[in-house]
Amino acid sequence: MTYDYDLFVIGAGSGGLAASKRAASYGAKVAIAENDLVGGTCVIRGCVPKKLMVYASHFPALFHDAAGYGWKVGEAQLDWERFITTIDKEVRRLSQLHINFLDKAGVQLLQGRASLIDPHTVEVDGRKVTADKILIAVGGRPIKPDVSGMEHAITSNEIFHLKEQPKHIVIIGSGYIGSEFASIMRGLGSQVTQIIRKDLILRGFDQDIQLEIQEGMINHGIKIIKNTVVKAVEQVPEGLKLTLSGEHTEPLTADVFLVATGRSPNVEGLGLENVGVDIVATSDEGPAYNTMNAIAVNEYSQTSQQNIFAVGDVTDRINLTPVAIGEGRAFADSEYGGNRRVFSHEDVATAVFTTPEAATVGMTEADARSKFGDDGVKIYRTRFRPLFHSLTGSSEKTMMKLIVDANTDKVLGAHMVGESAGEIIQGVAIAVKMGATKKDFDATVGIHPTSAEEFVTMR
Template sequence: MTYDFDLFVIGAGSGGIATARRAAQYSAKVGVAEFDRLGGTCVNRGCVPKKLMVYAANFPELFTDAQGYGWSGMESSFDWEKMITAVNNEVDRLNGIYQKMLDNSKVEVLRGYGTLVDSHTVLVGDKQVTADKILIAVGGHPIKPNILGIEHAITSDDIFNLKKQPERMVILGGGYIGSEFACIMNGLGTEVTQITRSDMILRGFDDDLRKEIQQGMINHGINVINNVELIAIEKDAEGIKVTVRKDGETEETVVVDVISLAALGRKPNTQNLGLENTKIKLHDGSIVVNEYSRTDEENIYAVGDCTNNINLTPVAINEGRAFADTVFGGKSRTMSYENIPTAIFTMPEAATVGLTEAEAQEKYGDRVKIYRTRFRPMYYTLAGKEEKTMMKLVVDQNTDQVLGAHMVGTNAAEIIQGVAIAIKMGATKANFDATVGIHPSSAEEFVTMR
């Protein structure tokens, strides 16, 4: 049978675009359906605009720190509208770049919502196309849980479109997205309260890392309320009131301008895709795939957040490229999910790779040995601040292999990226010890811990 395309991709986010371009390199005829902006969550509502806002939020600290190094004090004001405009202009520029990349790869972009008619047919708007292989890469979206007064809240996607900087803001949720936005808004001068149901933020990360970040955020002026059992939201003449109950009876009310649901979960965008017209199976709303990203429909695949595996942009990109290499490049390979590094762009910043202490102990028991250091980096001595950096190695004593590395402190992401290579290659603690440190640097602590 002759098809319109060798591969048709539903969704032009990072994973979909990477897959389309890789398949096109193997001379496949590729089409992509996208009803929104190119680049998906990462480029438009996530990684890129968020990191630009992180940079903006860091400047007040730098202005203060400079005085310890002999620079005179300065007065500076912040223009929210100017920053948001600059951030969105950069997003526009990146959208143009993605379009050029797809054009240069001879990938045809169809503007509209892609719906499966059957296992080889996709309806995009009023146009129907056929394809030998179909890839679903539709990502996910933030959810609004069933909380009284939830209609007065915005999602994390909406923060980038706020026309005016809030004077007071509540962040609901203690995940990495909520924690990052709490730090961003606090750094920009907004009075921030972060509310979580857990006893600490960042559930799932190493406990030492969680404690260090939460305390650092509190030290920077963020009001963190943990162990919340009930949340109610109402709007009156004073603003938006958020009332929480904790410890069974204690109630606390915070009045704010804006409530952001930044970290109360995300769901795959699997609604209205026409999945019922195929053999594709779902689990809790996520598309079920095997190690080759193949669904139960032999010629349909899925990558990225819609599979709810590890929801990180580089993971979606690598899953897609592995699929393209296997199906169109004759290079059969699968995505490895072991030792994937990740960063949390809070203040202080954190990054991690490999097993947490708890995960290692559950797997290896008494064989686990922890190496930990906590110190004030040289930079803060003249700045006169007590900012701390924490580093930690999780080691299997029987094999001496480093199972995990965790860091909280300045440039954590840049440092852990290099450490991740060593851990991915199976480095031992002896390998770390035999490496000469770069002095003076914070990174050298990873090779001097004893």
């Protein structure tokens, strides 16, 4: 049978863009559909604009620290409107750049919402097209708890477009999105209260990372309310009134309320029921929190329908931009490049751009002890004040940690909290991925004086 395209991709985010361009490079005729700005969550309302906000949030501390080195810095003031407008311009520039890359790669872009009609037919705003293979890469979206008054709350989608800087922002959510925006808004000068359901932020991370970041955020002036949930939200003359339940019951009032309690795969409206694509249910624990459905795939990102595939956050595996890109390229290599391969989800490094920053790769201490036993694991840990702060008077600390298999000497995990943690762990991740031993780390000469050298001098 003859089709309009060899491959039709639904969603022009990180995974869809990577897969479509790689498939086209092998000679496939490819089209991609997108009903929003091209670039996906990462470019439009995620990694890129968030990191620009992170950079901006660090300037007040730098102005303050400069005094310790003899600099006299005058009064600083943030022009919020210019700040937000400049970020939006950069987002749109990058989106157009991705459109140009698609055109250069020979991928046809169809603007509009796409849905599946049958296993080989896609409808895009009333236009039907056919394809031999279909790839779903529509990502995910923020979700809100089913709580009265949640229509007054914003999510990470809207925070980039606030007309005015919040004087007081309340954030619910203990994950990296809530914690990062708490740090950003505090750094920019807003009063910040973060409400979490348990004792610690960043569930699933190594406990030393959880403790260090939470302590650091509190030291930077963020009020963290633990073991508490929001029961209702009400608009009042002073702003938004939050009724609380749990360890803290006194109501809170703020001018902006950010919900960062999780994200859900965008499976609705795709027509999955028309083609027999299976979904798998996952849930976020706790009262009033949503049950989510993700597209079920095998190790080759193939769904239950043989010619339909899915990559990225819509599959709810590891929801990171580089992972979506890797899955998309592995799919294209396997189906069009004559190189059938599986993308590895092991030892994927990640960073949390809070203040202080953290990054990690490999196993946590708890996971390692659970797998190998207490006697089967060695822990190497250091905590120190960075040289930079020897003149600033700041109490900032850096923490580094290695998890080592006691029997093989293999480094199972590396964790860091401190400035440039993401940049440093990216290099360490190569060694962990290659199976380096603690002796390999010890045999590596450190670069002095740097914080990173501590990873090769810990004893």
